[in-house]
Amino acid sequence: MPTSSTTDRFDSNFLKEVQEGSEQNLTRCYQCGNCTAGCPLSFAYDIPVNRIMRMLQAGEKHAVLSSKAIWLCASCETCTTRCPNEIDVARIMDVLRHMARREGLVAEPPVRHMWDAFLNSVEKYGRVFEAGMMANFVRRTGRFWTDADLAPVALGKGKLGLRPHGIKHPDEVQRIFARFREQL
Amino acid sequence: MSKQYAYYPGCSAMGSSIEYDISTRALCKSLGVELVDIPDWNCCGSTPAHASDHLLSASLVARNLAIAESMDVEGIITPCPSCLKNLKTTSLRMQRKDFHEKVESIVERPVRADLPIRSVLQTVVEHCSPQSIAEHVSKPLKSLKVVPYYGCIMNRPPDVMTFDDPENPTSLDRLMGALGAEVLPFPHKVDCCGASLGLVRRELVTRLSGRILDAAASLGADAIVTACPMCQLNLDLRQNQINRANGTQHSMPIFYYTQLAGLALGQSESCLRMDKLCVSPAKALQQVGAPAQEERAR
Ligand code: SF4
Ligand code: SF4
Numbered sequence: 001m002p003t004s005s006t007t008d009r010f011d012s013n014f015l016k017e018v019q020e021g022s023e024q025n026l027t028r029c030y031q032c033g034n035c036t037a038g039c040p041l042s043f044a045y046d047i048p049v050n051r052i053m054r055m056l057q058a059g060e061k062h063a064v065l066s067s068k069a070i071w072l073c074a075s076c077e078t079c080t081t082r083c084p085n086e087i088d089v090a091r092i093m094d095v096l097r098h099m100a101r102r103e104g105l106v107a108e109p110p111v112r113h114m115w116d117a118f119l120n121s122v123e124k125y126g127r128v129f130e131a132g133m134m135a136n137f138v139r140r141t142g143r144f145w146t147d148a149d150l151a152p153v154a155l156g157k158g159k160l161g162l163r164p165h166g167i168k169h170p171d172e173v174q175r176i177f178a179r180f181r182e183q184l
Numbered sequence: 185m186s187k188q189y190a191y192y193p194g195c196s197a198m199g200s201s202i203e204y205d206i207s208t209r210a211l212c213k214s215l216g217v218e219l220v221d222i223p224d225w226n227c228c229g230s231t232p233a234h235a236s237d238h239l240l241s242a243s244l245v246a247r248n249l250a251i252a253e254s255m256d257v258e259g260i261i262t263p264c265p266s267c268l269k270n271l272k273t274t275s276l277r278m279q280r281k282d283f284h285e286k287v288e289s290i291v292e293r294p295v296r297a298d299l300p301i302r303s304v305l306q307t308v309v310e311h312c313s314p315q316s317i318a319e320h321v322s323k324p325l326k327s328l329k330v331v332p333y334y335g336c337i338m339n340r341p342p343d344v345m346t347f348d349d350p351e352n353p354t355s356l357d358r359l360m361g362a363l364g365a366e367v368l369p370f371p372h373k374v375d376c377c378g379a380s381l382g383l384v385r386r387e388l389v390t391r392l393s394g395r396i397l398d399a400a401a402s403l404g405a406d407a408i409v410t411a412c413p414m415c416q417l418n419l420d421l422r423q424n425q426i427n428r429a430n431g432t433q434h435s436m437p438i439f440y441y442t443q444l445a446g447l448a449l450g451q452s453e454s455c456l457r458m459d460k461l462c463v464s465p466a467k468a469l470q471q472v473g474a475p476a477q478e479e480r481a482r
Contacts, residue, residue, distance in 0.1 A: 115232035
């Protein structure tokens, strides 16, 4: 019977998987904290980014993949830019999101739903159809669009496309998605 | 001497940043940078794709690379930093043979991934020196105090973007200076505004974007000038939201650099689609000595 203390025991495969997926050498992190110091979202993270790096070294798979931080990361590249050991930390955050999805451990479902709604729109039309994406997002999360107050302004300025901007060969993009899924 | 580039507008150019697209085309035209749209380009997938899977992201980008490679062009250029990062990252990663083969098998066409890829900003400042741009200026932006805001990824990560300084870029500063504006040193020029979380976690965005507006206002800026469609939309369309959340009263116009450049080069406000900006730019435009027809148009 696993207890809470054993769910996070060292998983050596995890470290290897993250290293391979991100093509980064995680053992080079020496915990200087530069990534966290520059991270604009640190204040909202449950686990600061340097601590995630440490937990990766310690093979704490479950705790890392179920953290909120990996979903709140804005991909701003500050950590990558400032790491003295040239570790592409932002790329690691990407890889952790990919893995959390596969493991069904998404701690911030709305972020995932927003991205899926976006990609859905791309798959369907070849480009993003903003209003359609919002509707899809609302449907997925069951919560009313939190930016509804912006709608009148956005519409008035023609900034919320009401019609999809399709491409001539959406089938080619649909094939990309289909072939990608076959690969999984 | 005119050079042709494959132009990748990015999805926002079709809607939320249409004025960026229009003013980009106008600026390039006046500077002799010839743009040819990539026919039938598709969305690069932006953050949702690379945050979901790197192979999917690269494959969406690669279709565009393949089409551009069939054109007779110097390289690919795009106004959007997010598209730029995806295009450049993919092109770099495709130098690895195994990844290259995987992507090609998904896109079902050959992709060389060897065309140079640059932002419009980089192309403009490298194609024309600020001095030669200054010679084109018919209406200098004098008396307009601006802070340049590059956003987080125009220059970062440096190994991928290979343009300007990742912590203190100056291309936009120099360009605005050449146009006659008073450029204030802006310590937040590469700070993240949180745009990608706008839809889901508003409180994070109002905090990050609020900080940028507060800093610009306290420096006495008349306007923020940006090169990123996500940043522009966030700071402009959300400015009231940000004000409400933070108890501030900013009314800070957020221009695209291409709009201000166009203005200095003598293009009209209506051609530059100043009417698309949510926070009224009327006061800032008046300072530059623009005709006051703006109010009527709004
Ligand atoms: S900046 Fe690099 S070395 Fe320093 S803690 Fe972060 S990942 Fe580790
Ligand atoms: S890329 Fe993510 S983790 Fe890195 S500094 Fe930016 S928000 Fe923080």
